[in-house]
Amino acid sequence: MADFLAIWLPSWLALTLAALVHVTLILTLALTAAAAFTWAERKVAGRIQDRLGPTRVGGRFGWLQAVADGLKLVSKEDIIPRNADPLLFRTAPYVSFCASFCVYLALPFANGWVAQPLDIAVFFVLAVAGLEVLGVILGGYASGSKWSLFGAMREAAQVVSYEVPLALCAVIPVMVAGTMDLVAIGNMQAGWAWNWLIFHNPFLFITFFIYFTCAVASVNRAPFDLPEAESELVAGFLTEYSGFRWSVFFMAEYASMFAVSMLAAILFLGGWNGPLPITVWLGLAPNPATGYEPHALLAYFGNFLGMVNILIKATLGVLLMMWARWTLPRLRIDQVMTMCLKYCIPLAAVMFVGTMIYLYAFPVGLIFRSGGG
Amino acid sequence: MEFSEIAKLVAERFGERVVGVVAEAIDPWIEVLPEAVAEVARFLRDEPRLRFDFLHCITGVDYLQTDPKRKIEGQPRIELIYHLESMVHRHRLVLKTILPRWKDGVEGQLPEVPSVCSVWSTANWHEREVYDLMGVRFLGHPRLERILCPEDWEGHPLRKDYVMPLEYQGIRGR
Amino acid sequence: MAVEGVDPEVAECDVRTDEILINMGPQHPSTHGVLRVVLRTDGEVVLEATPHIGYLHRCAEKIGENVSPRQWIPYTDRMDYLAGMNMNLGWSLCVEKLLKLEVPEKARHLRVIIVELNRIASHLVAAGTYGLDLGSFTPFMYAFREREKIYDLFELVCGARLTYSYITIGGAMADFPSGWLEKCEKFLNEFEPVVDELHALLTDNTIFIRRTAGIGVLPAEVAIDYGCTGPVLRGSGVAWDLRRDGDPWYTRMYEGYEFHVIAQTNGRYPVERPGHPVPKAAVLGDCWHRYYVRMLECVESMRLIRQGMEKYSRAKGGIGEPIKLMQKLPKGEVYLETEAPKGQMGFMIVSDGAAIPWRARARSSSFCNLSVLSELCRGCLIADVPAILGSLDIVLGEIDR
Amino acid sequence: MGIVFHTVLFYLLAILACGFAVAVVLSNNIVRMAFYLVACLGAVAGLFFLAGADFVGALQLMIYVGGTLVLLIFGVMLTARGPLANIQTSRAQWAMVGLIGASLLAVLLYAATTAGKWTHSGQIVADRSHVSKPTATPIGLALLGVRADRLNAERTDAALGKGMAGYLLPFEIVSVHLVVVLIGAAYLARARRRATTPPMAATSGDSNNLDPGD
């Protein structure tokens, strides 16, 4: 985009503009996603619990509920407890939000639609997503409340532990793909659904579920929502937060939920490629078999379809997390750690070795053809 | 086991210290001296024929005439009533003891009675409640503190001569 | 570094943290009211839990000394406000025992229907909030939906939804309105599948079992020692139910009724769910059993209601007259316990012959059940405290009176 | 007049890094120190990205900021209680430290400003946005013993052919070292605690340290 603008503008202005556009787009996406998911969460919870959910604000389905929530939160009194460390207390929510927002910098939405193409995108995404924990820990500690401290301690223990199996699970598709570049990983899954990495081999199929479990745990969603565990720790690290700061934490949570789901979609579920190679049939995407290259406009439209595709996949992942949250009781901290150390890590390691052996045994794969169409 | 047999067993064992046996009441009771309460309780629990393993509750009743229309029988006193049951033999018993309203007749000195905490653990809270609301000191209780009223509350509300304070911590009482 | 000689009393453990004294309550989501538990913890491990009660104390017993027995009935409603009917019944029976007043046959069956309905309502709250304590929100909504239906039924008979003052000394305030029995039957039919739903969401859920089985084990001797009653006692495997084992003045009410006392004896429950054995991890007397006893009792209560409705419709005569508001009471002391949903609710009346009792006393089941909390919580994790507390199913209105 | 973005970003991140580093030194509260350190290391990671070391930057974020510092803050939370959070340093000590710091800074700055001379480098920057070079692959290969960047070099010695020119041995040593350290840390950090729990004390808060208030 910077190159495109540089035709008319000085390069530094072009760069600035391009950067601003990227940031605005991503920020809008993250915030819209957070707003949409607060509404969806209430609706899903309502339906699961045999009630309607929001119905009043903005029409029959309560479309504007998220806006109403936001207004309510913003207009609430901003309370900082006397025992709190004001500086850290104020900063912590933004640390969390920045971390979960920065993840989107390296997440592609379609072929080439990525704010900052990185050849180590997977690594970057995992690293930055892990930083969210800092905000939670600082917030919990700075609140000056014992419940918050407990929440922060749990967060530290839980998230740092779950980063290990999460990274291990993410490494397996990377190993199959041979690259950490998310765009490349997404593109190589083009074609029919069986080109998706999840169907590449049985080990990867299982890995997906381990990944998803660990992802739920690392974004603190039920049944792993121990840092805020409202029936045990009042609200954990959020106990002393109210109003706007609380909602920033909240947005960070939804943004990272969406981010890990998107990463799952790219790594395992074909990214922006649908189950059928429709874009290839319609001539919207390059066809490696015929060497066809679509016109820029057509390619743009194809990419747009791809973006819709990946957003749907990621949303499904988030909905799955909601479903789990409203169905399952919460685990206990020792059970959470047991699950990570005794089940997730060894299983992920076994899957890693299994995939390695599989790759060695079937170098071209059984049904999977790289970049097929 | 029938009440009369129980009463006989207890009377045999404790002789003089059993002050009265009232069999004709709806819930017949045995009355013992205050100082014998813990001993009797232990006997009632441990005696294989009795095995009163379950203490329902401890009730304090304050007898003090405050209303001229309602005469009380006998001296002003506090009665402690223990409702017991044996889950093994399926029989019940009411154990009573009578205390003076004030120890040694000195106003403000709480009457004393041995605690039965070591016999039934449930007595712990019940005795705290009686202490809190009725003002009876249980000797040998591990932690005799107020349980329902705040720690700094004054007086024992279930006593007949209790007057609600005008103010507590700046809150209007009456 | 200074490493002194190894102290024989010193054991190697994981990372040491400082002991923290922390207040759970009186404002806490899972203390079921204004209970305050002071926890002394080492990291996540609870070394000691001390309940502090009295935040809802109203000195109901003092009020009882100043009003007539019938006037005290509304105050009993507010003790266990989740089972007001059972509280009304306990006090009414106690005064009736003093008055030697027998209620007509029809009123007897009416009372059975009403108190068993309220038992279901109370157990539904217990099961629903127990799910909430463990972080599962949905069972709560399911349970409360059914409870609402029971409250609708109560509203039809007495106009109130929570504090009924319906069962009274000498019978009940009013007979069932016409068509009520059919509505009740309809509710029972609707409720049956919901029990299975709750079983699916909680009882058989692996996480639920892991959170409750083997947690807060209360041996039968300790339960008896601490005066625990009701589902807490029966969860420890003591088949003791006042409806069967209580004072004749009370058990007479259930004469001719068939029901099981829900307690695991000799390794099995009298009622079993086919295909769903008790999980292996569950130990008799743990949270899971306490919860399970309540769930089975719901079904048992439904059986009782069905029998009661049949007997009620066959019974002749009226439902009895309430005694006069200021009726003189005979002299005497009477203590009577009834099997309320939370446990044995005892009432005592000491009368000197006047219309107003000399002393009114309420023995609260939750009070005794709660006293065992510090025993159960020693050495558990913080997350287990709500699990244990929820399984005791306390209601603070009754504890603090 | 143009603006070189590399430079702008460099100054931004450099000021952040230096500012937070100074804040670490000046702060007395240990938790705030940890927070400043996080910010400082994050800015340094940004500098790494800017210098074209993507992989090292991401690693810095993941291991340093995400791992080490969480551990550090965890340690702070376990130990920083009341007065321990702020241990003051005396004025004399500060003066001495200032002297040492200033002299060290002088030496290092002199070295830094003359670096151009002894590295024979000019002041050239490639426009970052037009270069995209894989950074992970050569590093990974080097860790396995193959120097991808030297394959075309005129100097091909025997060691390179055998894969011994890379960092395979250090890599293995480090991995073993890490295992040892993990076990050692776990062993060291285990606490000695009384096997018997102390007798139940009345909990009506007596000392400030154990105040039950939230």
Next chain:
Amino acid sequence: MINPVAEPVSLMHYLVVGAILFVCGVVCMTAKRNAIGVLMGIELVLNGANLNFVAFGSPYLQSGGAPSLGLDGHLMALFVIVLAAAEAAMALAIALSFYNAHATVDVDQANELKR
């Protein structure tokens, strides 16, 4: 007056930042009495050094051919980060152990060997 942002940065700029970090770290190490504060100083020192490694290895800061360190710079930085993590874990374990034994993290109190 030259516009600083119009000029490309050189190796020197990076080295200056590295030097400042290094000195801050050294000052932190010597001035802080809190064991964990000292640990933070060490982290700063290591980062200052790391920045130099990366700068020397950067392909963008050199002219005419290969950077002075090239890949080796990156690799050294990598090893430093990993070893710093190990070192932090170890030092923290020692600090915790010390805290458990003495209920303080003041390094000036750790003088048993002197006595």
